[in-house]
Amino acid sequence: MDRPEWAPPDVDLNTPSAARVWDFFLDGAHNFAVDRQVAAEAIRFKPDLPELARAVRAFLRHSVRLMAHAGIDQFIDVGAGLPTVGNVHEVAARVNPQARVVYIDRDPVAVTHGKAMLAGNDRVAAIAGDIRDPAAFLKSPELSRLIDFDRPVGLLLCAVLHFVGDDADPAGCVATLVERMVPGSYLAIQHATHDAQSANTIQMLKYWNSQSPEPMTWRTRTEIAAFFHGFTLTEPGLVELTSWLPDEPAGADPARFASYAGIGRKNP
Ligand SMILES: C[S@@+](CC[C@H](N)C(=O)[O-])C[C@H]1O[C@@H](n2cnc3c(N)ncnc32)[C@H](O)[C@@H]1O
Structure with missing residues (x-):
């Protein structure tokens, strides 16, 4: 295929990327045919992936919003993905126009577009960056x-830790980040799980891992809870992602989005 003018020269057009497949699910425009093919096949196994x-x-x-209303005015979003509607800096600025945000991703398309979109915004x-090497x-x-790590920070790890295999010590990576953060800092995690999932959803995971150089490791609720070591969870705790959604249809399967999500505040 022709290389779109927005694609950095070193990006392989024939290998799917998690950032661009996610962009496709979110109706973004920065994905290649290979991303759309893999996304379409994944949707065959799990039709509600865009949702x-x-x-x-x-x-x-x-x-x-919760963190900003609690006084957090600096955010680090790791595995931020491609710029999309309702980005962290836009949401935070609505509560505090002085808020500062750093987006980090290992995907070159995500970083290139982030830089282009944010040019001229010095906050x-x-x-x-790679979450497997946070020290870098x-x-x-x-x-x-x-x-400023002498003041509380909001750390956002949404849909990224499940791209870190056990061999890369995800708990150690999170610990390296949170040990820099003072008490009163916040941590939000969304993480995929195989708990209570259908055979089709597990097939989707197997399909993704067979196609992608970024395989996923889905974890149990207990394993995900361990990432919040040293934090007190806000209500409703580490719960199914659906529990955070105000408009869930009555009778919907609470485990339908195959993930847990929680927000914690660092203990003194
Ligand atoms: C499913 S998207 C989630 C994007 C965004 N956090 C969200 O919730 O909409 C996963 C993102 O994590 C990034 N990612 C995967 N592994 C990563 C790693 N080891 N370090 C940094 N980013 C990573 C991918 O490039 C992709 O942009």
Whole structure:
């Protein structure tokens, strides 16, 4: 296929990327044919994937509002994805126009577009980084310019930790990030789970992992809860993603979005 003018030169057009498949689910325009093919096949196994993506974004926006109303005015969004409607800096600025945000992603299309979209906004930055090596991006000059770790921070890890395999020590990666954060800081996590899932949904996971260089590791509620070590969960706790949605249809399966989500406040 022809390389779109927005695609960075080193991006492989023939390999699907989690960021661009997610962009497709969210009706974005920055995806390639290979992303759309894999997305369409995944949707055959789990038809509500686009709805799931919108539900994750709703949880993310809710988390930012909750944190901003609690006084948080600096946010780090790791695995931020492609810029999309209702981004963290827009939601935070509605509560506090002085809020600062750093978006981090390992996907070059996500980072390139983040930089382009944020050009001229000196309260926000998009930087390349991998959550499996948080010490590296914590040294970034752009992050140091915007984030003051002597004050509380809001850390957003939505739909990213399940891309970190057990061999990369996800708990250690989260610990490296949160140990920089002072008490009163916040952590929001959304994470996929195989708890209570249908055979079709598990087939979708197997299909994704057979096609993608970014395989997913789905975890149990207990495993996900461990990421909140040192934090007190806000109500309603670490619950199914559907429990955070105000308009769930009556009788809908609470486990239908195959994920748990929670928001914690760092203990003194
Ligand atoms: C499913 S999207 C979620 C995007 C956004 N957080 C949201 O909730 O809408 C997952 C994102 O995580 C990024 N990602 C995956 N593994 C990563 C890693 N090891 N380090 C940083 N970003 C990663 C992908 O590039 C992608 O943009």
